[in-house]
Amino acid sequence: MGKVQLQISRRTFLKSAFAGGAGVALAAGQLQQAAAAPAAGTTTPWYYRGQIKSTYSVCDMCPWRCGIIAQSVEGRVFKIDGNPADPKSRGMLCARGQGGVSFMYDPDRLRSPMLRTGERGEGKFQEVTWEEALDHTAEKLLAIKEQYGPESVAIFGHTSGEFWFADYFAQAWGTPNAAKPSSSLCTSPREEASNLTFGFPVGGHEPVDWAGLRCLTLIGSHIGEDSRNTVMQDFANARARGATVIVVDPRFSSVAAKADYWLPIKPGTDTALLLAWINVLITEHRYDADYIAQWAQGFEELAAHVADMTPEWAAAITELDAELIRTTARVMADNLPQSVIMPGRHVTWYGNDTQRMRAVHIINALLGAYGREGGIYFNKSPYIEAYPHPPFAVAGSAGGCSAEPGAESAELPVGPSGKARADGARTKFLRGATAMQELIEPMITGEPYPIKALIVYGTNLLNTVPNPARTLEALKKLDLVVVIDVLPMEHVAWADVVLPEATILERFDDLWTVAHKTPYIALRDQAVEPYADTKPAWWMARELGLRVGLEKFFKWETAEEFVETRLKTIGYSLEKLRSEGGVIVQKGKPYLDDFKSNSPFLTKSGKIELYSEELALAGHDPLPVYTPVEEPPQGYFRLLYGRHPVHTFAKTQNTPLLHQLNPENDLWLNAGVAASLGIEDGDRVYVENQDGVRSGPIKVKVTQRIRPDAVFMSHGFGRNAPQLTLANGRGASDAALISRYTLDPISGGAGMRINFVRIVKEA
Amino acid sequence: MAIHAFLLDISRCIGCEACVAACATGNELPAGMQYIHLIEQTRGEFPNLSGSFKNHRCYHCTDAACVKVCPTGALYKEDGMTRLNREVCIGCAYCTDACPFDVPRIVDGRSSKCDACASATAAGGKPWCVQTCPSDALRYGERQEILAEAHRRVEALKTRYPKARVYGETEAGGLGVIMVLPDDPEVLDLPANPDVPLLVKTWQQVVQPAALSLTALSVAVTGVAAVIARRNHMQELKQLHAQQTKAAQEESQE
Amino acid sequence: MTTANPVMEKPNRERTEEEKLLRYRVGQRIVHAVLATSFLMLLFTGLMILWQPLTLWARDGTSGLIHRIGAVLFMLVPILYLIVDRRGAKELLVESFTYDKDDIAWFKHAGRYFLGRAVGMPPQGRLNAGQKLHHAGVVITSATVVFSGIFMWYAKGNLGASGLALAASIHDLSMLTLTVLLAGHLYFTFVYKALSAMTTGYVPKEEALIEHPKWVEEIEHQQAAHD
Known part of the structure; x- marks a missing residue:
């Protein structure tokens, strides 16, 4: 497979290898110089060592998925550049994308399929053939299906191959218990709030229409530390063009340092601020009245609701200056409709997050931003057909940031033996994608029905799902644990079967389709042969499918065949896509004008529902309400977590290059507090939470950049997997310290910023 | 080739470190070696803060102290850039000491610093850091064009940053990294005057040539003089012997 | 160790009529040799980074190592002199900084x-x-x-x-x-x-x-x- 590749001559390569930046034209003279050999006595650069192959693919180093060109020489990838034709990367890449080479050549990678020989958690395995591993897995799965029904198999999926297991295999097999962390541990509140307000979700690519934006408001979004390539590009350009930036964050983040207004809000009080902003917009008649009149309903109720929620009221709650609240609301209004609060991504903070996100969406509506140039555009999925397959055994509801926009159905999907999701949807929470963290309890208690098997694809189970102690308990109870991953992450030691995956540049994969202002389709071609005995997810899913009686879903033999068939539906071929830069960009319908007389809003009323009838009927507040969250006890700080620009989740800490740039996280501690505790910058401390869970040691970063009532650390460190030779034992684990969460009763999101920690000085 | 320069816009840089990683992979830097370092800068006290990132790298001074002091020629100027040929470097660390920006480091016994992607640019590409920078904080091109862009950007920044200025137009003979600064250089931890100190110039332009030439001169002078003096001394001895012989003969005659 | 006093050598061979005087004792000669050797090591390895054409020989780091060995030897010379010929060392120091009328003349x-x-x-x-x-x-x-x-x-x-x-x-x-x-x-x-x-x-x-x-x-x- 993957034998047909672009064979680019050296001259052509030089054009493509270096053409990454914006509009580089190579003069003939330069190319002649290119052909010249390097100076004698110097090490030959990789691009002179042989024939260079350029391969179009999509980056897998974070969920943003930029289009890339991998440059390989003699079967080894040396450099990954952004694909200039790709609407996300536009020829550029972040540090993590650049680190993709280092990630795939990490010597700690899983090499071969393995079967467990010791106890779960001991990490004792025997290397076996793929036949043995897959036969064993299939046999166990069929036995569980026989006894408990297919719904008793849960499938967790993350990273760019998640489709094959968490969507395709899960739906073919017949389990509604497929979940992605990108839903209930990340975006669910945002998506459900948007569904409730506008009738469609925000989507994987936040549809901010950056080009004309004049005022950007960020609530906790830390652009630059969260180094999503396109967002950094758009932010830098918007700001340089003169767009005003308002940042709300308890921490003086990198982007706060670029802001015109920084609001160091007390954690947990954001909804009060948002309501006060709504109050100013409405009482001072600064909202887009024509837009609201035409497109929204429930304005009167909203106006009455916020009448008393003045900046002074919010100031007392948020510990912000009332005038600052008033001023920022006016600045936002002065720039409407080119004024947006960025919806953000990871919004599962306090368990009341859907209401907060509703408030965000309502402000964007009051600013008249939706469907307006320079506001928020309507994204559209690219047109292309799926590979034809028989009807699935169950409809999908895993959601995730890669999910395509779709309305919530009235009925929950039901599996072949009549069971719906086991995560408590409709009972514990109202709606939304499958809540991964709510599938753990059924594994332990067997309620509402037993989950006996778990397939974990690319999900870093113990660093992702809150309360890892409970997850370990669940792992002990399962009849079958199958782990598919690239690296020996912590949960790999708990697997019965370990299936090592080929990384994105070592495999061909399904087309990447992105709902966007300009909907587009990107090729994921193979650059080099897979490492050791690793395999692509599509191959594993198919081989497993053939062994468990799902042959009719796997009529195709290779992913190329799968993709070629899909491409035919839009008059394309693989060859054409390869020769045209690896990306097909289609036309979107981004603005209100594109919809003529139809309403772009897909709510029942066809309008923006400022007041949510649906929430009212379900017994929830139909308008966003500020509910106070628990405060840290004396001597404790609220634990905040976030990103470091060179790391993604708990995935990249062992990547040699990225490890070098940031080998461990540090604990941000307010300088005044540090002085009173007698802690100095660089001291190593332990962090202990309200339940006595301890992590560390971690280096303290004494800084002015954080409020006194909270501490911050970047996510993904404090690892406890000896096979991760670089990452193991470095820094502290926020995941371990998140032993509690509050379930969002609307979206099923797990609010995780409700944990409190104290600092224990190292003995 | 024309004189080139980088543009480094500190007002745009958001510290994402993409440049650092692109540099490391594109140049195949061994583990531990880095040409670019991002350093978080914070000023003021909570909550009245300002911040920036120092994008610390070789600034490619026209009047480069490192080139001046480098004994081997491993460091040299080309197209306005300061190149480093590690093969020739002997690791004396003079460059480390002399650099007004504290940039070169000795790694594995040899100097290590950005060479502005000499091979990649010779092949018609851009430096790896420039190619990947998502914030458009980095550019590379002919110096005059880069300077013009820097001044354009500074003008546009004046409303947000009244103290915005271009740095590197004249400093150290003009830097090969033209910077757009939102504030005074001292505030951003950059030397207001990175020029080569007088002592360094004296050492390089007076002391070293003088030492070499005077040594050579003294060897030459003594070499020539030795022939003459030796002959003189031999004559002197001969006369002495003659006198002694004569005296002895006189003595024996008596 | 030679005797404390310089002695006149008795002409022991008929052919050698030239009378000789002991000017430097063995210890002094050793010290001188060490000094001369280390100095030359230092001089030539030093020149290798002073004059660019010579830097060719400095690349592998050997000259740097030799320079450091030479430096240690060079710094040990005074100590060595004190050990092997304390009186000689003292004489050297004193005499070098004492000048009489004949010296001026x-x-x-x-x-x-x-x-x-x-x-x-x-x-x-x-x-x-x-x-x-x-x-x-x-x-x-x-x-x-x-x-x-x-x-x-x-x-x-x-x-x-x-x-x-x-x-x-x-x-x-x-x-x-x-x-x-x-x-x-x-x-x-x-x-x-x-x-x-x-x-x-x-x-x-x-x-x-x-x-x-x-x-x-x-x-x-x-x-x-x-x-």
Whole structure:
């Protein structure tokens, strides 16, 4: 497979290898110089060592998925550049994308399929053939299906191959218990709030229409530390063009340092601020009245609701200056409709997050931003057909940031033996994608029905799902644990079967389709042969499918065949896509004008529902309400977590290059507090939470950049997997310290910023 | 080739470190070696803060102290850039000491610093850091064009940053990294005057040539003089012997 | 160890009528050899980073290593001298910085001595005034070259531009002085056939009588007293 590749001559390569930046034209003279050999006595650069192959693919180093060109020489990838034709990367890449080479050549990678020989958690395995591993897995799965029904198999999926297991295999097999962390541990509140307000979700690519934006408001979004390539590009350009930036964050983040207004809000009080902003917009008649009149309903109720929620009221709650609240609301209004609060991504903070996100969406509506140039555009999925397959055994509801926009159905999907999701949807929470963290309890208690098997694809189970102690308990109870991953992450030691995956540049994969202002389709071609005995997810899913009686879903033999068939539906071929830069960009319908007389809003009323009838009927507040969250006890700080620009989740800490740039996280501690505790910058401390869970040691970063009532650390460190030779034992684990969460009763999101920690000085 | 320069816009840089990683992979830097370092800068006290990132790298001074002091020629100027040929470097660390920006480091016994992607640019590409920078904080091109862009950007920044200025137009003979600064250089931890100190110039332009030439001169002078003096001394001895012989003969005659 | 007093060698072979005097004892000759060797090691390895064409030989780091070994040896010389010949070391130091009327007179005629005419120079002791000045120069510039060298060695990479320039300038100028002194040293050795003083330890009495009459007188006086 993957034998047909672009064979680019050296001259052509030089054009493509270096053409990454914006509009580089190579003069003939330069190319002649290119052909010249390097100076004698110097090490030959990789691009002179042989024939260079350029391969179009999509980056897998974070969920943003930029289009890339991998440059390989003699079967080894040396450099990954952004694909200039790709609407996300536009020829550029972040540090993590650049680190993709280092990630795939990490010597700690899983090499071969393995079967467990010791106890779960001991990490004792025997290397076996793929036949043995897959036969064993299939046999166990069929036995569980026989006894408990297919719904008793849960499938967790993350990273760019998640489709094959968490969507395709899960739906073919017949389990509604497929979940992605990108839903209930990340975006669910945002998506459900948007569904409730506008009738469609925000989507994987936040549809901010950056080009004309004049005022950007960020609530906790830390652009630059969260180094999503396109967002950094758009932010830098918007700001340089003169767009005003308002940042709300308890921490003086990198982007706060670029802001015109920084609001160091007390954690947990954001909804009060948002309501006060709504109050100013409405009482001072600064909202887009024509837009609201035409497109929204429930304005009167909203106006009455916020009448008393003045900046002074919010100031007392948020510990912000009332005038600052008033001023920022006016600045936002002065720039409407080119004024947006960025919806953000990871919004599962306090368990009341859907209401907060509703408030965000309502402000964007009051600013008249939706469907307006320079506001928020309507994204559209690219047109292309799926590979034809028989009807699935169950409809999908895993959601995730890669999910395509779709309305919530009235009925929950039901599996072949009549069971719906086991995560408590409709009972514990109202709606939304499958809540991964709510599938753990059924594994332990067997309620509402037993989950006996778990397939974990690319999900870093113990660093992702809150309360890892409970997850370990669940792992002990399962009849079958199958782990598919690239690296020996912590949960790999708990697997019965370990299936090592080929990384994105070592495999061909399904087309990447992105709902966007300009909907587009990107090729994921193979650059080099897979490492050791690793395999692509599509191959594993198919081989497993053939062994468990799902042959009719796997009529195709290779992913190329799968993709070629899909491409035919839009008059394309693989060859054409390869020769045209690896990306097909289609036309979107981004603005209100594109919809003529139809309403772009897909709510029942066809309008923006400022007041949510649906929430009212379900017994929830139909308008966003500020509910106070628990405060840290004396001597404790609220634990905040976030990103470091060179790391993604708990995935990249062992990547040699990225490890070098940031080998461990540090604990941000307010300088005044540090002085009173007698802690100095660089001291190593332990962090202990309200339940006595301890992590560390971690280096303290004494800084002015954080409020006194909270501490911050970047996510993904404090690892406890000896096979991760670089990452193991470095820094502290926020995941371990998140032993509690509050379930969002609307979206099923797990609010995780409700944990409190104290600092224990190292003995 | 024309004189080139980088543009480094500190007002745009958001510290994402993409440049650092692109540099490391594109140049195949061994583990531990880095040409670019991002350093978080914070000023003021909570909550009245300002911040920036120092994008610390070789600034490619026209009047480069490192080139001046480098004994081997491993460091040299080309197209306005300061190149480093590690093969020739002997690791004396003079460059480390002399650099007004504290940039070169000795790694594995040899100097290590950005060479502005000499091979990649010779092949018609851009430096790896420039190619990947998502914030458009980095550019590379002919110096005059880069300077013009820097001044354009500074003008546009004046409303947000009244103290915005271009740095590197004249400093150290003009830097090969033209910077757009939102504030005074001292505030951003950059030397207001990175020029080569007088002592360094004296050492390089007076002391070293003088030492070499005077040594050579003294060897030459003594070499020539030795022939003459030796002959003189031999004559002197001969006369002495003659006198002694004569005296002895006189003595024996008596 | 040689005897404390310089003795006159009895002509032991018929053919050798030339009478010789012991000028440098074995210990002194060893010290001199160490000093000369380490100095030359330092000079040539140092030149390798002063003059660019020579840097070719500095690349593999061997010359740097040799320079450091040479530096250690060079710094050990005073200690070595004190150990092997405490009196000699003391004499050297004292005499190098003590000048009498004859020395002053000698300097006035130094020009003709330089041109190979020693006969008729003001009478000199064990060391002539030129040698004293040479030794004094060596002692002082050795100190400056050592201290600037130590500074550059231990603070390598942390000197700062001016610190480096200052230390290196002192180092360079010290070596310039020492090298000029060395050239002069070799010059007089050649002109006045003095090499044997440091190889065999003996000099012809004839030469000694011309250049160091007060020293020969002193020896003979001691010899007489001894007999």
